[in-house]
Amino acid sequence: CTGGRGPLEHAVRIRDGSATPLLLECKVSYEELPPAALVEYQFADGGGDDGKWHLSMVCLEYLLAFRAGKFADWEKRLLQPTCKAEFRRMVAIGPVYNVFDHHMFPSAEEDKSRFEVTDDNGRKVILPRPVAALRIWDVEKQAYEDVDPTLDGAPAVGPERETYWANMIEKLKENFPEETEECLAAAAN
Numbered sequence: 001c002t003g004g005r006g007p008l009e010h011a012v013r014i015r016d017g018s019a020t021p022l023l024l025e026c027k028v029s030y031e032e033l034p035p036a037a038l039v040e041y042q043f044a045d046g047g048g049d050d051g052k053w054h055l056s057m058v059c060l061e062y063l064l065a066f067r068a069g070k071f072a073d074w075e076k077r078l079l080q081p082t083c084k085a086e087f088r089r090m091v092a093i094g095p096v097y098n099v100f101d102h103h104m105f106p107s108a109e110e111d112k113s114r115f116e117v118t119d120d121n122g123r124k125v126i127l128p129r130p131v132a133a134l135r136i137w138d139v140e141k142q143a144y145e146d147v148d149p150t151l152d153g154a155p156a157v158g159p160e161r162e163t164y165w166a167n168m169i170e171k172l173k174e175n176f177p178e179e180t181e182e183c184l185a186a187a188a189n
Contacts, residue, residue, distance in 0.1 A: 004178075009036040027103045028062035036137040039063050040146060041105050044132030048089055053135070057105040060136050060147065067099045071101045071151035079171065083119035084179060087130070089127050091172065091183040095165045098130035098149040105131050 011022040011034055023032040039056045058066065063088055074096045081087035099105070107115060115127045134147035150157075154163040172180040 009137065010034045011123075024058045025057070026062060027057040028066060029059065031059070033059055034061050036139060038132065038136075040135050040137075040144075041081055041113075041131040041149075042133040043105075043107070043129065047127065056104050056134075057106070062167070063099070063104070063134070063147070066101070066104075067150075068152045070099060070101075071153040074151070075168075077089070077128075078168070079175065082125060083117070084119075085117040085119060086127065087176065087179055088183050089117050090188075091180065092187060093127060095161065095168065096128045096130045097151060097154040097161065099134070100128040100130045102126050102129070105129070110162070 013017045022035065024035055024038060025032055026038065035055055037059050039058055039060055040053045041056050042051060042053055044051070044129045056063075076084070078090050081090065102115070111129075115129045117125050117127065119125050131149050133151045135144040136147055137143075138145045155161045169180065169184070
């Protein structure tokens with residue numbers, strides 16, 4: 001079948017002898033799409049679902065547009081935290097160079113608490129959990145194609161990332177001297 005996005009592969013659900021299309025909603029465009037049109041993702045941060053592929057809630061077109069501003073958003077959250085708990089956990093998690101979003105790339109129930117804190121007002125704050133890998137099914141080739149998970153504006157893999165994080169730690173020490181030293185001391189132990 002061919003749609004506005006090119007060839008589509010459909011899945012159907014058969015219940016009581018009746019077939020209906022299996023469609024899922026993209027959390028950005030709110031379009032109903034077949035599962036093959038959604039990006040798949042993996043985490044690699046020590047959670048219970050490491051190495052497993054999961055179906056995201058976003059199509060490739062909107063993922064690429066979404067990832068454009070997320071690095072700047074992450075930097076802003078780190079430099080202007082809403083509470084000490086968020087700041088401590090974000091420093092402990094370290095730099096986030098890959099795409100993240102808890103709606104599009106949900107964590108397994110058993111991993112959610114590792115990426116949540118309670119702010120000074122008792123509200124739950126969800127921390128970034130970056131994906132490690134992305135892929136999309138290519139209907140024409142009948143094979144998966146890798147999708148780069150790197151956020152636009154993030155430093156390149158290698159020494160640039162180490163330099164970036166060292167410079168960010170210096171900025172944090174200037175802006176939040178006590179909290180940053182506490183975080184670094186806790187990480188060293």
